[in-house]
Amino acid sequence: MDTVTSADSPSEGPLSGRALCRLDEIPDGGATAVDAMLADGEESVILLRHGEQVQAYLNICPHTARRLDYAPGKFLLKNNTLICAVHGATFNQTDGLCVAGPCRGEHLRMVPIRVETDGTIHLAPGA
Numbered sequence: 001m002d003t004v005t006s007a008d009s010p011s012e013g014p015l016s017g018r019a020l021c022r023l024d025e026i027p028d029g030g031a032t033a034v035d036a037m038l039a040d041g042e043e044s045v046i047l048l049r050h051g052e053q054v055q056a057y058l059n060i061c062p063h064t065a066r067r068l069d070y071a072p073g074k075f076l077l078k079n080n081t082l083i084c085a086v087h088g089a090t091f092n093q094t095d096g097l098c099v100a101g102p103c104r105g106e107h108l109r110m111v112p113i114r115v116e117t118d119g120t121i122h123l124a125p126g127a
């Protein structure tokens with residue numbers, strides 16, 4: 001795996017240039033979780049794939065700050081929503097807005113990422 005050091009990219013954190021995973025490791029219409037080194041430290045990040053597009057959110061539910069997956073990297077997905085496995089809060093996959101459940105109106109925290117032409121997914125600057 002290629003890495004980018006902070007000297008190569010001074011505005012990013014030391015691990016921000018490392019690929020989180022490859023696009024083809026996520027089933028189209030599916031999701032996975034990866035650990036990523038963000039500005040605040042290492043966090044679990046949800047990656048949701050729709051074709052060539054990927055949305056990324058912290059794997060932290062705004063209801064009680066628990067992970068949303070029912071097993072590591074396994075998520076409840078239905079009709080373009082992501083459902084927290086703990087108490088059932090339902091989030092739009094496209095913008096992270098909670099549309100039903102105990103934290104309705106709150107958002108998952110988006111994580112800036114980019115998909116490279118070689119199919120690797122990286123944190124974007126500011127992550």
Ligand code: FES
Pocket residue numbers: 061062063064065066068084085086087088089101102
């Ligand atoms: S922790 Fe997610 S709905 Fe309660």
